Each structure stands twice: as C-alpha cells, then as structure tokens.
Amino acid sequence: MALSRRQFIRNVSVAGGALSIGFSLSGCSTHGGPIFDTSSFQPNAFIRINEEGQVTVQIHKAEMGQGVVTGIITLIAEELEVHPSAVSYEMAPVHRAYADPEMALQITGGSASIRVYYDILRQAGASTRAILIRAAAEVTGIAESELYAKNGRIFASKGAYSASFGELVAAARSIAAPTDIKLKSRADFKLIGSYDRRLDSAPKVDGSAQFGIDAGPEDCLVAVLFRCPHFGGTLDSFEAKAALQHPGVVDIFQVENAVAVVAEGYWPALKASEKLEIQFTPADNALRSSEQISQAMTAAFESGKFNSVRDEGGLQAHTEGSLVEAEYHVPFLAHATMEPQNATAHVTDTLCEIWVGSQSPDIAQDIAARILGRPRETVVVHNQFLGGGFGRRTNADNVAEAVAVAARIKRPVKVIWTREDDMRHDFYRPATAGRLTAQVAENGAISNWKHQVVGPSINQQLFPMMGKAMLPSWAPTGVLGLAGDWVSKEDFSAVEGAKELPYQFDGISVEYHNLQVPVPLGFWRSVGHSHAAFIVESFIDELAVAAGVDAVEFRRRHLPADSRQRRALDAVAKLANWGQAPAGVYQGVAVHESFGTVVAEVAEISIENGKTKIEKFFCAVDCGQVVNPDIVLDQMEGGIIFALTAALYGEISLKDGAVEQSNFHDYQMLRHNETPIVSVHILDSAAPPSGVGEPGTPPAAPALANAIHAATGQRLRQLPLRLS
Amino acid sequence: MVEFELNGEKQMLDVALDTPLLWVLRDNLKLNGTKFGCGVGLCGACTVHLDGQAVRSCSIPISAILGRSVTTIESLGGEHPLQQAWIEHNVPQCGYCQSGQIMSAAALLASNNAPSDDEIRNAMSGNICRCGTYTKIRKAIHTAANSEVKMFDPNEEGVG
Numbered sequence A: 001m002a003l004s005r006r007q008f009i010r011n012v013s014v015a016g017g018a019l020s021i022g023f024s025l026s027g028c029s030t031h032g033g034p035i036f037d038t039s040s041f042q043p044n045a046f047i048r049i050n051e052e053g054q055v056t057v058q059i060h061k062a063e064m065g066q067g068v069v070t071g072i073i074t075l076i077a078e079e080l081e082v083h084p085s086a087v088s089y090e091m092a093p094v095h096r097a098y099a100d101p102e103m104a105l106q107i108t109g110g111s112a113s114i115r116v117y118y119d120i121l122r123q124a125g126a127s128t129r130a131i132l133i134r135a136a137a138e139v140t141g142i143a144e145s146e147l148y149a150k151n152g153r154i155f156a157s158k159g160a161y162s163a164s165f166g167e168l169v170a171a172a173r174s175i176a177a178p179t180d181i182k183l184k185s186r187a188d189f190k191l192i193g194s195y196d197r198r199l200d201s202a203p204k205v206d207g208s209a210q211f212g213i214d215a216g217p218e219d220c221l222v223a224v225l226f227r228c229p230h231f232g233g234t235l236d237s238f239e240a241k242a243a244l245q246h247p248g249v250v251d252i253f254q255v256e257n258a259v260a261v262v263a264e265g266y267w268p269a270l271k272a273s274e275k276l277e278i279q280f281t282p283a284d285n286a287l288r289s290s291e292q293i294s295q296a297m298t299a300a301f302e303s304g305k306f307n308s309v310r311d312e313g314g315l316q317a318h319t320e321g322s323l324v325e326a327e328y329h330v331p332f333l334a335h336a337t338m339e340p341q342n343a344t345a346h347v348t349d350t351l352c353e354i355w356v357g358s359q360s361p362d363i364a365q366d367i368a369a370r371i372l373g374r375p376r377e378t379v380v381v382h383n384q385f386l387g388g389g390f391g392r393r394t395n396a397d398n399v400a401e402a403v404a405v406a407a408r409i410k411r412p413v414k415v416i417w418t419r420e421d422d423m424r425h426d427f428y429r430p431a432t433a434g435r436l437t438a439q440v441a442e443n444g445a446i447s448n449w450k451h452q453v454v455g456p457s458i459n460q461q462l463f464p465m466m467g468k469a470m471l472p473s474w475a476p477t478g479v480l481g482l483a484g485d486w487v488s489k490e491d492f493s494a495v496e497g498a499k500e501l502p503y504q505f506d507g508i509s510v511e512y513h514n515l516q517v518p519v520p521l522g523f524w525r526s527v528g529h530s531h532a533a534f535i536v537e538s539f540i541d542e543l544a545v546a547a548g549v550d551a552v553e554f555r556r557r558h559l560p561a562d563s564r565q566r567r568a569l570d571a572v573a574k575l576a577n578w579g580q581a582p583a584g585v586y587q588g589v590a591v592h593e594s595f596g597t598v599v600a601e602v603a604e605i606s607i608e609n610g611k612t613k614i615e616k617f618f619c620a621v622d623c624g625q626v627v628n629p630d631i632v633l634d635q636m637e638g639g640i641i642f643a644l645t646a647a648l649y650g651e652i653s654l655k656d657g658a659v660e661q662s663n664f665h666d667y668q669m670l671r672h673n674e675t676p677i678v679s680v681h682i683l684d685s686a687a688p689p690s691g692v693g694e695p696g697t698p699p700a701a702p703a704l705a706n707a708i709h710a711a712t713g714q715r716l717r718q719l720p721l722r723l724s
Numbered sequence B: 001m002v003e004f005e006l007n008g009e010k011q012m013l014d015v016a017l018d019t020p021l022l023w024v025l026r027d028n029l030k031l032n033g034t035k036f037g038c039g040v041g042l043c044g045a046c047t048v049h050l051d052g053q054a055v056r057s058c059s060i061p062i063s064a065i066l067g068r069s070v071t072t073i074e075s076l077g078g079e080h081p082l083q084q085a086w087i088e089h090n091v092p093q094c095g096y097c098q099s100g101q102i103m104s105a106a107a108l109l110a111s112n113n114a115p116s117d118d119e120i121r122n123a124m125s126g127n128i129c130r131c132g133t134y135t136k137i138r139k140a141i142h143t144a145a146n147s148e149v150k151m152f153d154p155n156e157e158g159v160g
Helices: A006-014 A068-080 A113-140 A165-172 A201-205 A266-273 A290-303 A361-372 A397-409 A419-424 A458-470 A479-488 A529-547 A551-557 A564-575 A629-649 A700-712 B021-028 B081-088 B098-111 B117-124 B134-150
Strands: A047-049 A055-059 A088-091 A147-150 A153-156 A162-164 A221-227 A234-239 A249-255 A258-263 A277-281 A307-312 A322-330 A342-347 A352-356 A379-383 A413-416 A432-440 A446-455 A506-514 A586-594 A597-608 A611-622 A677-682 B002-006 B009-013 B047-050 B053-056 B069-071
Touching: A047 A113, A047 A165, A055 A068, A068 A088, A068 A113, A113 A147, A113 A153, A113 A165, A153 A165, A162 A165, A201 B081, A201 B098, A221 A266, A221 A397, A221 A419, A234 A258, A249 A266, A249 A397, A258 A266, A258 A397, A266 B021, A290 A322, A290 A432, A290 A446, A290 A506, A322 A529, A342 A361, A342 A397, A352 A361, A352 A397, A361 A379, A361 A397, A361 A458, A397 A413, A432 A529, A446 A529, A458 A479, A529 A551, A529 A586, A529 A629, A529 A700, A551 A564, A551 A586, A564 A586, A564 A597, A564 A611, A564 A677, A586 A700, A597 A700, A611 A629, A611 A700, A629 A677, A629 A700, A629 B134, B021 B047, B047 B098, B053 B098, B081 B098, B081 B134, B098 B117, B098 B134, B117 B134
Parallel strands: A055 A088, A221 A413, A352 A379, A446 A506, A611 A677, B002 B069
Antiparallel strands: A047 A055, A147 A153, A153 A162, A221 A258, A234 A277, A249 A258, A307 A506, A322 A432, A342 A352, A342 A413, A432 A446, A586 A597, A597 A611, B002 B009, B047 B053, B047 B069
C-alpha cells in the first residue's frame, strides 16, 4: 500500500543503521515499545524472557490462517537459538512500535508480514542473543568469541560452562545491545526454509482457540443490529414496543442508520429484532442496480475520458496483421469469512476495552477514541485469532458499532452479525471492466497493446479512514478526503496487475477511468490483481490463439529470457505435463506477479454434461527465500480454492441499492467434493522473501477460463464463468 | 426446564424451547468450541453429535434435544486420533471451521472406519472451509482411520 507518509516513515526507521521501530540500543527496555513486566528481560518490542527462561513473542500481525504466528516465531527463533515450539506468544497490543514501516499502520495485508519483517525480526532475535552472550561473558569472564547460544542456553566452546537464558536474565537487563550484529547466512539456517510445523494447531483442533466471536467478559450482553439494507440510505423511524417485550431483551435504540437490539444472548436478540417495525429510505442516486452500474461502465468506455497510467512506445499506426479486441467484466465479490463480523466492547468512565479479531487494531482504536471523544491511550484492543480475514477485517465498522452500543448500555456487549448481515454489509471487491485491443502481426509479434480499466477506486473510499489512524489524534483530518480524491485518479488498487504488464510488446498503453459507485468497497484477497490477472491473462490467451501459437510458448516468446515469469511458466508446464493431457482433458495456463511473488498455474479440466469439472490444478511459485515450506503450499492451495470459488460462483448483485445475496445458498462456496487436486512446486530462490498470502489467487480464474476455451471454444469474458 | 445429556453430564436449564442447540451451548453453557457460521445449516461450523449422529446445531431447537445425548468438540479431549492427525498434517489455517470438520469426520469414522477418498469427499461436503484445507482434512482422516486400526489389540477380547 503506497501511502504518502511511506517515504517519511522509511527514512526515520532506517536512520542509524538497520535498527527499526521497536528497537533500542539498550537491554533495559527503553525501546519505546510497551513494557509487559518489569522483572523480565525485554530488549525490544517483540521479545521478552523471564527468569525461568520462558521466551514470549509479541505477534503484531493478525493471525487469519496465513501463519504469521509460526512465521514470526520462526524468524526470531532462528537467530535467538530456541526451538519454535518452546516459545509462547501473545497478540500484541496497539502500539506505534508495531506499526508496519511501509504502511505506517499496525495493519496486516498486502502479503507483507514476512517480507517487511524478515530482517527486523531476525535482528530482534540476533541482538537478544548477542546481549545474552555478553551477559554470560560478564558473569564468567569468558570471552564472547568463546561463547555460543543453542536451544535456549549459552555454552562455552571450551570447558563445561553453560547457563540457561533464564539464569542470565538479571545480568542481561542492564546490557546494551552490541551494534555489530551479523545475521546468519543461508547456509547456516536450521529453521528458515525447512521448518514445516505450525505453532497454532493445537487450540484450533480442541475448540479452545479464541476468535473475536468467543472473546470478552463472560457476563456479556449480545446485540444484533438491524441495518439499513440500502447503501447510503437512512433510518426514518422504528417501532420497538413488541420487540421490547420479548423475553431477555434489555434495550433497543438507534445507532447511526441501524436499530440495536440488546439482549441476554444472541437468540433473544435475533428473535426480538424480527418484531421491529422499521422504515428506511433508500439513497437517491442513479446507480442502484447491477444493470445500471453495468450501463455506466459501458458509458464510461464510450466517454473516452481516461487517465493514462502507462504509456510506452506510443501507439503505432500499424496496419498489417489483425486487430484483436475484447471487453471483460467481473462483479462485486463478498469476503464471506467463516466467522461472521463481530466485536465486543466494554466502556467505563475511564477505559474502553475491545475484543475483536482485527487486521488493523490501531484503526479500531482510533475509531473507538473518536466515537467516545477520548484519547487513544484510553482504548485497549485485545486482538484475537481471526476466523478468516481476506481484507475484510481491516475495516473497523464492527468496532464502531460495538463501542456505540457499549457506551449507551454501560455493560460489556458483543455485537454479532448474522450471515445475512455479513453478506449484505461487506466492503466488496469492486466490480471492474476492461477493454483491450492489440495488433497481431503475421509473424505473431504483438503491438499496440491498449488496456482501458473502468472501475471504482477503493482508496478514494478508504483513505480518509486509514489516514485518520495514521495521524496524531489532534491533527486536522479534513484534507484526507481531498487526498483520497487525488489518489483515486491513478488508484494503484484499480490498476495493479494491469499497469505492470510484463510482456515485451511494441507499444503499451494502460488507462484508468474512476467510476464511482454507491457501494462500500474494500480490499479482497489480492485486490486489483484479482480482476487484472483474469482480464490480462485471458486476453493474452486470445492473442496466442490469434497468432496460432501454443499458450505457454506464446508467453515465453514475449518475456525476457531471465524473467521470473518465464522460469515459473517453465516449471508449471513441466509439472503439468503441458500439452500431454489425455483425450477429453484440457489445459489452460496463466502467469501473474503480485506482491513481489510470481505464480504460474495450469488448470486441467474435463466437460461432463455441459458442466466444467476441474480435475487438477498445478502451481509453480517464486516467492524468494521460503520461511516455512508447508505454509507456502497451504497459501497457494488456499489462494487457488478461494479464487475458484469466486470464478465459479462469486457474484454480488444489487437491486434498489441493496445486495440481493444473503447466505451460502445464493452465494455458494467451493466444497470438499468439488475441489481439485492441487500440486505445488516451490522454485528455489535466495532472494529476500516476498509474499504468499495473496499471490496464489490471481492466476487461477484465467487458467480455468483458458482451459474452458481449449475444451469448448467458448471464450468466457465474464466472471463467474458460465458455460452456455 | 430443559433436560439433556451433554458430554456425559446431565444438564438442566431454563431456556426458551425454540433456542437452537448452538446458542444453548455457547450462550447458556459457555462452550465456545462449537461455532456460528450461517444459522441455516449450510456451512457445518456448528456440527455436534446428537445420539452419535452428526447434526447442525444451529438448526435444531433445544425442544428436540430433551432427554437426548449431545457431544461437542470439547469432549474429544485433544488427544483423539482425529485431533492428533489434524496436528500431524498441519490441517488448520484460520481454524474457525475445524471443530465442525472434526465432528463430521468423527461421525464418518464411527460409521465407516476405512473410507475411500470419494466417501470422505461426499461425507465432508457439508462443511465449508474458506481457507481451503480440504486436501489436508482428507489426508488426516485417512491417518486417523489407519491409526484406529493399529489401536486394535487382539488380546483384549480373549481371542486366541
């Protein structure tokens, strides 16, 4: 996420060498991070060790299944020389020490957790180890060069001395971290690249794992909200007499454009809310249905009003060869996390406590503080496991509701969303369209690639919210709307994946038209790449067909010989036995780079009674240095299944400014018996790690659509894919 | 007053008869291992056993549970062959669906102790996993099924 403060934050954080936010040069906890207890050794914001030798790590990223708990602990443990399974962990509190140096927020997203923190966490582990060695040297008189760390202890290379970390805590607390810390070289890694366990499995198989919906005081009330179904609409009036008489109901009142029903439990709250009589007025705007939005997109193309985001080689007036043109459309998508949105809050005169699974607890803290008109320091956010994030839990709308209800009811209250609420009050992946043209010469050379993108800007909507959390609470925020407008002209989230076309064509033009829609928008796993890859890699396939060249070979020819895309394509073609599929089995390919990672995928399908059967999926991934190979496989397979669900079933449609879908019967999920076998090959690389949470998703829909074309001759230019 | 057996213990509660079993477990009995996902029996996150059969607790009113026996994820103790297999295969990602997955798998193995891949796929298709852990779930079920075979002790029943 490229935000205006990014450069400033980076300059501050690298001043004085490689140390970053959350670090200090002293072992005595003046690092500016939170102090957890005064008797432990706490040399930085991430690690503390108590006198029993227990190492505890702060997890400052949201654990939503992508494995940050395991990843963060592994990076620290590698340098600290402890076994990952011996480390305990806590979800970090909100604190500037945990703000991501690139995003300037304590946010989890952009597949960035390991990439951004790879050096920082290893340095945290290494400098902690160095202090412990120095402590042992001071205690024993043995030279530091004759001491080493292993398995939570310090040993002397000559002689019998050894001490546990715990025994050295008292001495370590007064020692400054050495400045000449060297990180391990790849050849010495014991964990990074090979450790393949997960550290959070046990509570997730015995029912004890706490998600937001589970956490909070035991004597919590529960609130269900009846929200205006029309985006931008208003609550006119409501009649609560019958609902108030429902057994177990405590109170009913208005919160913004919703009615909150507070009761002793979820069931009485839900049943009482069904007895409400409510009048809503829909918003008065022209784009209230999917058809109207679609027409507006067509009109946008016809208008010719586009901002150029890439213009290379100039479009030539080529006349030889054939012109290929196509228009693609993808719909709004819901996140549909398995855990419906929820948040728990308790507001007293002096403190606001929040229990929630959040991808951005500092945004949650800021919103709560603004609602209450109190300093941020009086708001404590207890972050939990997330039952799915995918970008949805970046927004703090659930927290705003819980705080508003808790402030009024003056008791702890848990706001639980029904699945219908979750489906209809999401921050959707934007509907987007692309018009592409390109010239294909007789010899297969491609020129005049022109890609026009029409779609709304996520950042125009979200920038004000995120900006407020980044700034000090006293800073005026009026300008954030203007900044959002400015960002929207070239919104990276709308054009990413289209702008960075890797193919070597003679003349490339990418343009963007921001079509505002009255629909809440948000980051959905892989964001702009989720539509760009489908559109670009499908059109590339159309060009390959027009040129009469095999789909893999066509891509190879237009990529530099040393490109990561070519390497990934070659790997996946080999894995999939490209071109050797038996009769009745068809293959399609796609390659796409997102978040620094290159992924190539092949879909293998058959057609049964007019229906697509996905037999297998193959995936080759180049994500730089792997930290946990099993987690990389998980994220590729998970990202593919997430994408296939959307490609086959995903469509959020609007009528009267309200979402039509409501539950899993009309917003279907790919199930166990529809899921293909997925084979993943990880390409070896010593480059610094890039992300894996999202990059498996973009290539899946185009690989599938290209396979369907190979099987049927039908070119499907809309998602979800429907065979006619 | 509602009476039923939960994880081997008798329960007596004062709760509205139309309350789904799921919310009696979570709100009245504070057992949060069983999860809420959709409220209409489509996602499987709320799966528990009723008299040994896998059921969707969000869609069964407590009035239908009177005098019957309910088993939840908490009763497996953490050391059940399925739970050990789940850990061995690193199954959970976010973990939210896994209580329901494990309870469905336990019911499958109770009726079919050596299921094929396709039998697993069909039996488990009522449980949605948004993170896509299906393949590992299938592997873990095979592992648990095989380990239960290994646990058989021919000396126990005085055979031979």
